[in-house]
Amino acid sequence: MPSPAKPVLAALRKYLILPKLIRLSRSAPKNRTVAWDRYWAGIARTGARSDVLWDSGTDQELLGYRDILQRHFDPSLPVVDVGCGHGAFSRALTAFSPQVLGVDVSAHAVARARTNRRALRVSATWPVT
Secondary structure (H helix, E strand, C coil): CCCCHHHHHHHHHHHHHHHHHHHHHHHCCCCHHHHHHHHHHCCCCCCCCCCCCCCCCCCHHHHHHHHHHHHHCCCCCCEEEECCCCCHHHHHHCCCCCCEEEECCCHHHHHHHHHHHHHHCCCCEEEEC
16 A cells, blocks of 8 residues: 555645745846846747757648648738747748748847758748847
8 A cells, every 4th residue: 555645745846946936036027028038048048859849840730730720821921930949940831932021029039040941051041039
């Protein structure tokens, strides 16, 4: 029979993170643009095994939207990827439109997107910082 103390300790561990989160939130920038720019400035890797929590390094997210994109996108019109981050989704969208414009509030994210674009030779652009 499992010890009743183990579930209690597991539950307590979850709550012990709260003081740390409160300390971090107090020191975090209140300006969202500054906060995102600091975040992207600290990212060392993108793609598979990246420092970006939501970056799987695969096209799985785009593949989930493929049918909808093919039905509703007009390839003669540009696509705008708002909050593009490092541009992975913007680059993937070039399969559906010859003109993709990535926009992000973080200059560091836009710079990374531009660097990745040159390395991969895709047609997406990131003119806005």
